Amino acid sequence: MLHIFARYAGTAVSVALFCIALAVAVVIAAA
């Protein structure tokens, strides 16, 4: 059943990482 998690884990982590990079860029640009 771990596969169901694994099937989407890479995509979920990628989206999360992109959101973090975007948030950091917004904070820096607004500073």
Added chain:
Amino acid sequence: MALALAPMLVALSGGRPRPRGLLVELGATLGLLGIGVLAMQLVISGRHRWFAGSVGQDNLLQFHRQTGLFAWMLVLAHPLSMMAGEPAFLAYLDPTEDLVRAATLYFIVIATTVLIATSLWRVGMGLQYEWWRALHALLSLLVVAAGLGHALLVDHYTAGIATKAGLAILVGMPLLLLLETRVVRPWRMKRTPWEVTEVRDVPGDATLLRLEAKGHDGLEFRPGQFAWITLGDTPFSLQQHPFSMASRPGEHHRLEFTAKHVGDFTRSLPGVQPGTKAWVEGPYGIFSIDPESGRRMVFIAGGIGITPIMSMLRSCHARGCGQDMWLIYANNEEADVIFGDEIDALAKDMPLRVTHVLSEPSPGWQGETGYVDASLLERILPADDGEMEYFLCGPPPMMNQVEPALRARGVAPGRVFSERFNLV
């Protein structure tokens, strides 16, 4: 995630340069994230036990595929965003401005695209597995090294010497790990050679391979695990393939594998001569049983997926397991059934109920037909008692059908253990 974010954190923890527009800053953070995600690929794909832990190599490689695609998107998005925010960055692409810098950027974009394209469409491109593997390792190494060089030379967020050193260490460690995987590990394997003692065709268009340890104690493994096998005089060969052990763990110095003829390497297996040297890296995998748990067990295998389950059944038999067990074994035709006689013998010797399911049965077939689905599970298995464990190994269509069917029967996800074939 920490590994992927680390270069960004190190770079941003240095000095505070003058803020630029949002698109430029986004381009910078995506670039720093890109090098982190690329470095992370070297760690997650390296079959490091300390890292794979309880996740499982097959899951980790699925993760590698998805995050690899994300890394490629970052490599493309980084310059696009920078240039969209500040057209002056277009000069980075001009070889007359700075040849090395421009060449590095072109190389990173093209090499990452080649990495992704050859991984997604290797078979369609006619690229042989061993050459793909060599290309993948070489380009990965060069892309990460070039990305690090680029980040260090940009001098915006990486101007400070401490930042440069931190970034070099963070990205340099995964590069060293890649060398460990491809050079140090095969070198260590030279001390534990194996020899092919038997090669035999088995039903289902597959080959059975037996190996014997030469001058060492062999391999300790748990039933259901797999190992990477290299055949030939040197462990440095590019031909290294993962196969599940069919033998039981007690026989450390003798290993048995069965492999279906699906690729160039497996199709060449029948021609392997006894006496050929072999090299075994492993064991790997979390698809395993505890024969002494006492819990009732259901095994569901499709085709060659019987291999790790055979190791589990043999292990249960050797340890005299007394709990009820069920084996549902799906094949196309009766002639595809591997280990048929041995499974019948095991069923006579221990509380194992065997059900063969054929999708293309001969006219005289009396058993189950079709595929392993919810109605078949309903007919064959008793109601789930809240403790039974389920072990699944087969082709993706079978797994995709059985996993939801088990959930619908009220089986908790934590009691379903599965392994898929599409590892590489």
